[in-house]
Amino acid sequence: MIINSLGNKRVIEYSKLNNKKYREKNKEYLIVGLNAIKEAKNIICEITTNTEYESKNNLMFVNEEVMVKIANQKPAPKNVAVVKIVENEFGDGSVIVLDQIQDPGNLGTIIRTAYAFGIDNIFIGNGTVDIYNPKVVSAMQGVQFHINFKFGDVIEYLENSELEIITTFLDEEGNDTFNKKFNLVLGNEGNGINREVKKLKHKNKKIEIKFESLNVAVASGIIIKDLTMGELW
Numbered sequence: 001m002i003i004n005s006l007g008n009k010r011v012i013e014y015s016k017l018n019n020k021k022y023r024e025k026n027k028e029y030l031i032v033g034l035n036a037i038k039e040a041k042n043i044i045c046e047i048t049t050n051t052e053y054e055s056k057n058n059l060m061f062v063n064e065e066v067m068v069k070i071a072n073q074k075p076a077p078k079n080v081a082v083v084k085i086v087e088n089e090f091g092d093g094s095v096i097v098l099d100q101i102q103d104p105g106n107l108g109t110i111i112r113t114a115y116a117f118g119i120d121n122i123f124i125g126n127g128t129v130d131i132y133n134p135k136v137v138s139a140m141q142g143v144q145f146h147i148n149f150k151f152g153d154v155i156e157y158l159e160n161s162e163l164e165i166i167t168t169f170l171d172e173e174g175n176d177t178f179n180k181k182f183n184l185v186l187g188n189e190g191n192g193i194n195r196e197v198k199k200l201k202h203k204n205k206k207i208e209i210k211f212e213s214l215n216v217a218v219a220s221g222i223i224i225k226d227l228t229m230g231e232l233w
Helices: 009-018 020-026 034-039 064-071 104-116 134-140 154-159 195-199 216-229
Strands: 028-032 043-048 059-062 079-084 095-099 121-125 148-152 164-167 182-187
Touching (some): 009 043, 009 064, 028 034, 059 064, 095 154, 104 134, 104 216, 121 154, 154 182, 154 195, 164 195
Parallel strands (some): 043 059, 095 121, 164 182
Antiparallel strands (some): 028 079
16 A cells, blocks of 8 residues: 555654654654665654565655655655664774764764764764764665764763773864773864863874864874874874
């Protein structure tokens, strides 16, 4: 059976997941595209416009107009899934600590970059854009299913962490050696890292460039590669 009605109860409920308030209330979010769906865990429902599509998950067939409403995208994607939000404990390894990152594309790219270099623990500080924002989800491209996320106050987390704290202040001298396991703190696009973090840092990682600063996602790639693959310890 194909759902054609924009007033269908499930259509209305799933379309609300484009709003952060409803994502937080229902502990659910949307992912778009087969690549992300193949990586997904905790799928509640798959939604498709392809009547020949087969899935082991709860499947819902809709027309293109309904898919546009659910996904909030034009043209309508062919496949969308509703996924349960689950928080996992940190594994034994380094942590990327994100302090008020605002741009969804930057956030998704940083998370993908971290995972690419073997870091699967991400601390999302208060004031950072919602990681289940559709633009962030699109930029993550499914790697969120391999990441352990924690959320909260950056200062409180760092005060209670036993890992070396590495900052990225532009006005501080950079260090040359670092521990193999660390907290790497990346800050807001406009204001950088909270200055209170200076009191807690052990080391600073600085990229020597010819102008003031790099985009935080670009900088994260350079720094994470250096810390995980370079000879800096």
